[in-house]
Amino acid sequence: xxxxxxxxxxxxxxxxxxxxxxLKGDQPVLPVFIFDKNILDDLEDKKDARVQxxxxxxxxxxxxxEEMGSTLLVKYGTPEKIWKTILKENKVEKVFxxxxxxxxxxxxxxxxxxxxxxxxxxxxxxxxxxxxxxxEVVKKDGLPYTVFTPYSRVWKAKLETKMSKTKEGQPLxxxxxxxxxxxxxxxxxxxxxxxxxxxESMGFEKSDIEIPSDSVKRGLIxxxxxxxxxxxxxxxxxxxxHFRFGTISIxxxxxxxxxxxxxxxxxxxxxxxxxxxMSNFPHxxxxxxxxxxxxxxxVNNEDHFQKWCEGKTGYHIVDAGMRELNETGHMHNRVRMIxxxxxxxxxxxxxxxxxxxxxxxxxxxxxxxxxxxxxxxxGCGTDAAxxxxxxxxxxxxxxxxxxxxxxxxxxxxYGTAEYPERIVDHKEARERCLRVFKEGLAKAE
Numbered sequence: 001x002x003x004x005x006x007x008x009x010x011x012x013x014x015x016x017x018x019x020x021x022x023l024k025g026d027q028p029v030l031p032v033f034i035f036d037k038n039i040l041d042d043l044e045d046k047k048d049a050r051v052q053x054x055x056x057x058x059x060x061x062x063x064x065x066e067e068m069g070s071t072l073l074v075k076y077g078t079p080e081k082i083w084k085t086i087l088k089e090n091k092v093e094k095v096f097x098x099x100x101x102x103x104x105x106x107x108x109x110x111x112x113x114x115x116x117x118x119x120x121x122x123x124x125x126x127x128x129x130x131x132x133x134x135x136e137v138v139k140k141d142g143l144p145y146t147v148f149t150p151y152s153r154v155w156k157a158k159l160e161t162k163m164s165k166t167k168e169g170q171p172l173x174x175x176x177x178x179x180x181x182x183x184x185x186x187x188x189x190x191x192x193x194x195x196x197x198x199x200e201s202m203g204f205e206k207s208d209i210e211i212p213s214d215s216v217k218r219g220l221i222x223x224x225x226x227x228x229x230x231x232x233x234x235x236x237x238x239x240x241x242h243f244r245f246g247t248i249s250i251x252x253x254x255x256x257x258x259x260x261x262x263x264x265x266x267x268x269x270x271x272x273x274x275x276x277x278m279s280n281f282p283h284x285x286x287x288x289x290x291x292x293x294x295x296x297x298x299v300n301n302e303d304h305f306q307k308w309c310e311g312k313t314g315y316h317i318v319d320a321g322m323r324e325l326n327e328t329g330h331m332h333n334r335v336r337m338i339x340x341x342x343x344x345x346x347x348x349x350x351x352x353x354x355x356x357x358x359x360x361x362x363x364x365x366x367x368x369x370x371x372x373x374x375x376x377x378x379g380c381g382t383d384a385a386x387x388x389x390x391x392x393x394x395x396x397x398x399x400x401x402x403x404x405x406x407x408x409x410x411x412x413x414y415g416t417a418e419y420p421e422r423i424v425d426h427k428e429a430r431e432r433c434l435r436v437f438k439e440g441l442a443k444a445e
Contacts, residue, residue, distance in 0.1 A: 003028070008097060025187075
C-alpha cells in the first residue's frame with residue numbers, strides 16, 4: 001500500500017505543503033506528475049518554453065529523488081485515464097496534492113476525486129501557492145474584498161494574528177512558516193528509476209528562450225521600489241515563472257520581502273488578491289468584473305491588433321514591449337500596463353484579445369493575475385479608478401525610459417525610415433475612447 005503525491009503547480013521538494021502532509025503519513029510516498037493532454041493540445045507553439053521548463057524541473061526533481069533511492073512517475077495523457085492506470089498498477093490509500101484555483105483545474109480535481117473515491121482512495125488537498133486564499137481575508141461582513149488597498153491592509157494585519165520569533169529573535173508569522181519536508185524524505189517509496197516522456201513524444205521541441213534564474217540578489221529587492229518602473233534597468237525579480245510553476249516557495253519569498261522591501265511584498269499580495277477574486281467571482285475568467293463594461297462597443301480592428309502583436313504601432317515604448325515579449329517571453333511590469341492600456345484604450349480592442357495573446361507568450365502566464373491585470377488596464381476590473389485613466393505612451397516613455405535605452409534595445413530601426421508611422425493619433429484615440437466608454441456605460445443606467 002502506498003500514498004501518492006501529485007505535483008502540479010508546486011515543482012519542488014522543499015517547503016511543499018501537500019508533499020509535507022503526504023510524507024508524514026503512514027505509507028511510503030510515490031510522487032507523480034501528469035503532462036495534461038487537455039492543456040498541452042491547446043498550445044499552438046510546439047517550442048513553448050514553459051513546457052520545456054516543466055520538463056527540466058521534473059528532471060531535477062527526479063534526480064534528487066533517485067539520490068534518495070526513489071523516483072518520479074511522469075505520465076502523458078488525460079488525468080482521468082492516467083489515474084485509472086495508476087490505480088490498476090498500484091495499491092493506493094491516499095492521494096495528496098495542493099490546491100489549484102483555475103476553472104479547468106477545479107473541474108479536473110472534482111472528476112479525479114470522484115474517480116478515486118469510487119476506489120476507496122481519499123483525495124486530500126492543501127494551500128501552497130498563495131499565503132491567503134478564497135475567503136481567508138474578508139471584510140467585517142464576511143464578504144470578499146473587491147478593492148486592493150483595504151484588502152492588503154487586512155492581509156498584512158492577519159499575518160500578525162499568529163506571531164512567533166525565529167532563533168535569531170526576528171518576528172515570524174505562522175503564515176510564513178516553512179513545511180519541513182526534508183525531515184520526512186526517508187518516507188519516499190523505494191523504487192527503481194523511471195523514464196520521463198520526452199518532449200518529442202508529446203509533440204514538442206526544445207525552446208531557445210532563456211529562463212530567468214530562481215535566485216535574486218538581496219540588493220535588487222532592497223531597491224525594488226526605486227528601480228521597478230524603469231525597463232532599461234535590471235530592477236525586477238523576474239521570478240514570475242517560478243511562482244507560476246512553484247519551483248520556489250511563496251512563503252520563503254514573502255518572508256524575505258517583509259524584511260527587505262514593502263513594495264515587493266505588495267506585488268506578492270497582488271497575486272493573492274487576484275487569485276481570491278477569481279475564486280469568489282469566477283465570471284471574471286471570461287467576462288468583465290463589472291458587468292456594465294460588456295456594453296462597450298469595441299472596434300476590434302484586426303489589422304491594428306496584428307500590428308500591436310508584432311510591435312509595429314509606431315509608438316516606441318509599446319513596440320519595444322511587444323518585441324521583448326515575442327522574443328523572450330517576458331515583458332517589463334511597467335511596460336505591460338502601457339501596452340495593455342494602448343490596446344484597450346487607443347485601439348479600442350477587446351481586452352480579452354490582449355489577455356489571450358499574453359497567455360500564449362508570457363513565461364509567467366497565470367490566469368488570475370493576467371486576467372486581473374488586463375481588466376485593470378481596460379477599466380472594467382476591480383480597480384476603483386475611472387475608465388478615463390488613459391496612459392499617454394509618450395509621457396510614459398519620457399518618464400520611465402528618458403534616455404531611450406530600452407527602446408533602442410528592442411526597436412533597432414528607431415529613428416530611421418524603416419520605423420512604421422503611428423497607426424492612430426494619441427489625441428484622437430483618447431477622445432474616441434472617452435466617447436465610446438461613456439456611451440457604452442450610459443446604456444447600463
